[in-house]
Amino acid sequence: xxxxxxxxxxxxxxxxLVGNEPVIFHCHHFNTYLQQTLLDAxxxxxxxxxxxxxxxxxxxxxxxxFDRQAVQAVPERKKLAEELYRWAGFGKIxxxxxxxxxxxxxxDYSHYSQAWKVKLGKASKPVDFFTSxxxxxxxxxxxxxxxxxxxxxxxxxxxxxxxxNVFSLTPGGPNYAVYTSPAGGTLSKQVIQETPVSPVxxxxxxxxxxxxxxxxxxxxxLIEAFGVILTRHYANYxxxxxxxxxxxxxxxxxxxxxxxxxxxxxxxxHVCAFNTFGGIMKSMEWQGLIQPQLxxxxxxxxxxxxxxxxxxxxxxxxxxxxxxxxxxxxxxxYESIGYRAxxxxxxxxxxYLAKGAAMGIMDLIxxxxxxxxxxxDPAFYNQLFKxxxxxxxxxxxxxxxxxxxxxxxxxx
Amino acid sequence: xxxxxPFNCSVSRDCAFRLEVKYVLCSEITESLLxxxxxxxxxxxxxxxxxxxxxxxxxxxxKLSDHSVATGLVGGNEFVATYGKFGEKTGGDIDLGLLxxxxxxxxxxxxxxxxxxxxxxxxxx
Numbered sequence: 001x002x003x004x005x006x007x008x009x010x011x012x013x014x015x016x017l018v019g020n021e022p023v024i025f026h027c028h029h030f031n032t033y034l035q036q037t038l039l040d041a042x043x044x045x046x047x048x049x050x051x052x053x054x055x056x057x058x059x060x061x062x063x064x065x066f067d068r069q070a071v072q073a074v075p076e077r078k079k080l081a082e083e084l085y086r087w088a089g090f091g092k093i094x095x096x097x098x099x100x101x102x103x104x105x106x107x108d109y110s111h112y113s114q115a116w117k118v119k120l121g122k123a124s125k126p127v128d129f130f131t132s133x134x135x136x137x138x139x140x141x142x143x144x145x146x147x148x149x150x151x152x153x154x155x156x157x158x159x160x161x162x163x164x165n166v167f168s169l170t171p172g173g174p175n176y177a178v179y180t181s182p183a184g185g186t187l188s189k190q191v192i193q194e195t196p197v198s199p200v201x202x203x204x205x206x207x208x209x210x211x212x213x214x215x216x217x218x219x220x221x222l223i224e225a226f227g228v229i230l231t232r233h234y235a236n237y238x239x240x241x242x243x244x245x246x247x248x249x250x251x252x253x254x255x256x257x258x259x260x261x262x263x264x265x266x267x268x269x270h271v272c273a274f275n276t277f278g279g280i281m282k283s284m285e286w287q288g289l290i291q292p293q294l295x296x297x298x299x300x301x302x303x304x305x306x307x308x309x310x311x312x313x314x315x316x317x318x319x320x321x322x323x324x325x326x327x328x329x330x331x332x333x334y335e336s337i338g339y340r341a342x343x344x345x346x347x348x349x350x351x352y353l354a355k356g357a358a359m360g361i362m363d364l365i366x367x368x369x370x371x372x373x374x375x376x377d378p379a380f381y382n383q384l385f386k387x388x389x390x391x392x393x394x395x396x397x398x399x400x401x402x403x404x405x406x407x408x409x410x411x412x
Numbered sequence: 413x414x415x416x417x418p419f420n421c422s423v424s425r426d427c428a429f430r431l432e433v434k435y436v437l438c439s440e441i442t443e444s445l446l447x448x449x450x451x452x453x454x455x456x457x458x459x460x461x462x463x464x465x466x467x468x469x470x471x472x473x474x475k476l477s478d479h480s481v482a483t484g485l486v487g488g489n490e491f492v493a494t495y496g497k498f499g500e501k502t503g504g505d506i507d508l509g510l511l512x513x514x515x516x517x518x519x520x521x522x523x524x525x526x527x528x529x530x531x532x533x534x535x536x537x
Contacts, residue, residue, distance in 0.1 A: 029427070114499025118428040158499065201465060208464040212471075213457055219478045222498060227426060229498055275427065284492065285471055288485040292467040376427065 003087055003215075005065050005080060011206065013187055013332050014315040019061035019068070020183045022235040023088065024312035024334055025214070027228035028115035029275035034238070034268045035112070035129070036120065038245050044252065047129055049244045051152060052177035054133025055140075057234035060181035062141035077142045085138075086216040089223035089231040090131065098135075100143040102150055102169035105135065108158075109221045111231055116159040126157035128165055130237070133176060135167055148174040177244070181236055182341030188404060190331040193319050198302040199293045202309065208289055209310035226286075227279035227376075235312070239338030242268075242352065262352065266393075269356020270385050277357070278364055278376045280307050300365045301326060308357070323366050323412070328358045330406040336399035346400035351408070355393040358408045362391040366412075415439065418528035419521075430496035433517065437489045438528065441472070446486070448527045449474055449520070458486065480516035493520060 008017040016023050038046040062081055071077050078095040085093045091109040098105055112128040132152040140149045151174055156166035214230060216223055223230040242265055249257030280286055281304065290303040298321045305318045305328075313334050320327040335351045363384045364370045374380055384390065389412060397407035415438035426432040450456040455475040461468035469485040476482060476493065484491025495514045 117499045204464040208459070208461050208468070212459055213473075217475075217478075220498075224481060224494070224498070229428070279427075284483045284485055287488075288469040288471045289461040289465060292469070293465065375424075 004083060005069065009210070012315075013190060014206070014309045014312065015184075015332070015334075016232075016312045017184055018084070018232075019063075019065035021057055021061040021064070021181065022184055022312065022334060022337075023232045024235045024238075025230050025276075025310075026233050026238070026272065027226075027230050027276045027279070028111060029119065029228060030268060030272035031112065031231060031233070032115045032119040033271045034241065034265075035116075035127070037264050037268055038241060041245070041249070044245070044248045046241075046245065046248075048175070048177045049241050049248070050129035051133035051136070052174070052179055053237045053240035053244070054130045054234075055137035055147065055152075055174070055176060056133075056179040056181050056240060057237045058134040058137030059141050059147040060137075060183065060236075061234070062138055064183075066141060074142060081138045081142060085134065086218070086221040088233065089216045089229070090134070090221065091216070092221035093131070093135070095135075095138070095142070098139055098142075098169060100145070100171075102139070102171050104155075104166060104168050106156075106164045106166045107131075108164050110158060110165045111222060111229060113158040113165050114222075115229060117161075122161055123157060123159035125160070126154035126165075127159045128154055128157060128167075131165065132167055135169055136174070136176070139169055148178045151175040179240055179244075179342075182338065183236075185337040185341035187332045187337065188399060190315060191404065192315075192331075193317055193329050195317050195319050196298070196302075196321060199295070199299055200290065200302045200306050201293070202302075202306040205289060205303075205306040206310050209285075209307065212285065226276065226283040228275055232312075235334040235338055236342075238353070239335060239342065242335075243339060243342060243350065246350075258348065265352035266356040266359075269353040270360050271356075271381075272353065273357045273360020273364065274381050274385065275376060277304055277307075277360055278368075278370060280304070281364065281370045282373055282376070297365050297371075298322070300371060301361060304361050304365070313354070325412075326358070326362055326410045328354075328408045328410070330354055330399075330408070333399060333406045336406055339400045345402055346398065348401070349395040349398040349406075350400050351395055351398060351406050354406060355395055355408055358410050359391045359393040360385070362410045362412075367391070415528040418524055426494055428496075428498050430494050430498065430500075431514065431517070433493045433495070435484075435491050435493065435524070437491075437524075440487055440489050441484055441491065443486065445527055446472055446474075449482075449523050451523070452519075474520075476516040476520060480514070482520065493517070 116127045136150045136152040150169045153168045156162035246261040249261045301321045305316045308316045315331040317329045368384045391410045394409045397403040399406045420436045422434045457473045459471040474482040479497040480495045482493035
């Protein structure tokens with residue numbers, strides 16, 4: 001898979017950066033669910049966060065890439081930005097109609113709008129906040145303007161059953177929150193821990209998965225794999241929207257706000273695990289590459305961890321695995337790296353996605369018997385994750401709070 | 413010698429409510445079958461998992477159209493095809509038996525029939 005921009009793989013830390021922005025895989029289920037979680041809090045102005053976070057990441061990434069690649073001419077810059085948007089699986093976008101005075105742009109492929117319609121049905125308002133912000137950031141970068149030079153408004157949306165998504169960019173200042181990207185953040189020293197003997201050749205899995213052609217389709221700009229629609233998304237986008245959501249809840253409701261935020265954000269991780277991990281463990285990719293190495297449920301956990309390590313989320317290790325408890329150590333989990341870079345040391349643990357994901361692994365394998373290929377539908381979700389016997393997670397160490405790594409115990 | 417029934421298929425919906433068909437073939441998927449299926453300019457990609465893990469099987473993906481894709485393992489005897497545009501359909505009770513046969517599906521299944529009517533399948537008559 002070749003691109004006209006450099007994709008910087010940091011294999012030892014299981015990270016990937018493009019334009020000095022960490023990029024990670026997440027699927028349409030998680031993207032839609034997390035966005036909906038924010039939008040459901042109607043008492044907060046969360047659209048300004050969603051648009052602002054996309055503006056932040058796109059502006060920083062493209063500014064970095066244009067500089068690094070010495071791309072000066074506007075048409076070449078637009079071409080690179082369009083390619084990057086498609087490569088990442090966000091859909092297709094044609095920037096040719098936009099100028100330094102803004103303009104209108106339309107698209108018939110959008111990850112967010114199409115996913116919303118599939119997951120949640122017809123929307124009453126436009127829902128592609130991500131692309132609104134991305135366009136505002138990209139256009140500012142293309143024309144060497146300040147990050148917040150344009151306001152962005154989505155006029156039409158396929159999730160509303162409009163034929164196209166249509167966006168309007170207008171000079172004169174932002175209609176969203178403006179954040180400064182923390183870039184890749186600072187990594188902690190990684191001391192690999194001893195793990196149980198495993199039949200899974202994790203480095204080989206990492207290499208093999210890296211060869212999958214996981215880029216947006218040339219015709220649709222979407223990435224179909226593992227039974228879901230993937231994106232190579234910005235870690236800083238997820239972190240910004242999650243942590244700003246939490247902070248706004250705390251600012252509005254105090255400690256109670258924090259208590260509201262945690263289960264909502266952990267649940268997003270659960271949704272991610274159920275759909276993405278469930279999809280992975282039912283996929284042809286899994287059957288071809290991973291499953292031949294496995295013979296026990298503990299091996300399935302180890303196989304899943306090997307796959308997670310190809311998602312760009314940091315380096316996961318399963319240091320103890322049994323039906324009663326699993327202990328996961330995560331070196332440089334993207335949530336902790338992002339939190340520290342954005343806000344400094346945390347006073348509470350913030351590895352929400354990781355916690356939900358770790359719980360989900362155990363639920364899928366030990367309760368859901370994913371090896372039997374169950375249908376991943378809402379009824380199965382409730383049976384797995386909302387039952388009395390579902391696994392619960394405890395974050396016992398937190399990189400964001402100053403520990404050397406993040407450690408999550410999952411117990412029944 | 414040819415397969416009396418080249419394949420069985422089971423039909424369901426994927427998580428985006430698209431038509432998902434699982435094909436179980438009467439013999440294993442070979443490179444010559446894949447060559448046959450990519451006739452007419454159907455893009456085929458193969459990821460060589462076995463280069464990294466000796467016991468692994470290689471993954472193939474056939475892009476049947478902008479909105480339809482088939483994925484399986486070389487040397488396996490089943491694969492899955494997904495038909496339809498992501499985001500076009502929403503949920504609801506749908507009688508799968510009433511679905512029209514899609515052009516992409518028809519094209520793929522005609523190729524399968526043609527291949528197995530011409531090709532000997534060892535052990536199956």
